[in-house]
Amino acid sequence: MLHYTYLLINFFAVIVCFIFSFHPKIKFNRFFVPFIKSAVLVLIPFIVWDAWFTRMGVWWFNDTYLLGVRLLGLPVEEWLFFVCIPFSCVFTYFCLDKFFELDWKPKIDFYFSVLAIVLCLVCALLTVALIYPFITFLLTGLSLVYLKFIAKVSWIGKLSFVYTILLPGFFMVNGVLTGTGLDQPIVNYNSDHFMGIRIGTVPVEDAVYGYMMILWNIYFFKRFSEKYQ
Template sequence: MWQYTYLAINFFTIIICFIFSFHPKIKFYRHFKAFLLASIVTAIFFIAWDVWFTSNGVWWFNDKYLIGLRLFGLPIEELLFFICIPFSCVFTYFCLDKFFRLDWKPSVEKVFVIISIISCLILALIFKDKIYSFVTFLTTAISLIVLHFVLKANWIGKASFIYLVLMPGFLAVNGILTGTGLESPIVNYNPKDFIGFRILTIPIEDTVYGYEMILWNLFFFYKFKKNEQD
């Protein structure tokens, strides 16, 4: 039964959100195509990142918790992760944005983005010898620059707040993946490649990695959703 652990994590992450997608007051199912396109486009970059890190031993997977199917050197469960996690996050964002006014003032959002960029760049510089830390902080800074100043995304503050709301769920899912409640982690990290500061068993970099991934999912979701309406 242990070999279904990672698969079960993906399933239970998405199933409730999927069911409520058909609620008559939500109707998220109308945007399944937009979400799927967004998640695929975003996943291309993150899967390439994942493949490179896995092949270079930055992290690796415990076969005890996997069904054994692999593609590009990654467990099939890891590939599903890039659909299931974003689905739950984008669905939650969609619902909260639909029923609540969560928009930030442009000036406040700009200050937040600038502080976030500077913080990420400083951390990337400080931990430049830690490949996971360096790549995560640097690409997040670049993503924020591109999204806010080039692509003019005006929802980053709102998305950041909702990501914070989602943090308990993130900690629960990622906690299990990194070993909370298990004899050994599903995902293992090379100690020399990350800072070493953890929330429970979760490397702090994972929270930033997840944040960057969700921002890009939301950007492409907005883009493809608009095309649907057009």
């Protein structure tokens, strides 16, 4: 039964959102196609990054909790993670945006975005010797630069607020993956490559990594779902 652990984590992370996506007041099922398109687009670079770091030994996976099927050196459950978690996050963003007025004033969104960019780039400079936080903070900062100043999106503050709401659930899921409640972690981290700051059992870098992943999922989801409105 232990071999199904990671698979069950993915299942329980997505099943409630999936069921409610068919609710007549939500009708998120109408947006499954744009979600799948956005998830696949974002999945590709993240899988490459994941496979690279796995090969380098930045992190690795405990076979005790896996089915044993691997693609590009990654457990199939890890591939599903990049679909299940974005689905729940995009669904939550969609619902909150649909039923509540969450838009930020343009100036506030602009200043928040600039602050987030500066913080990410400063953190990248401070962790240049540690590959996981350095790349995570750098790419998140550059992602924000692109989204705010090139794509000119107006929802970074709103998405950041929703992501903050989602963080407890994020830490619950990642907590189990990193060893909370288990005899051993499912995902192990090489202490030579990250800051060593954890919230519970979760490296703080994971929260930034997840934030960047959701930024791009929302960006492409909005692009692809325009004709479904």
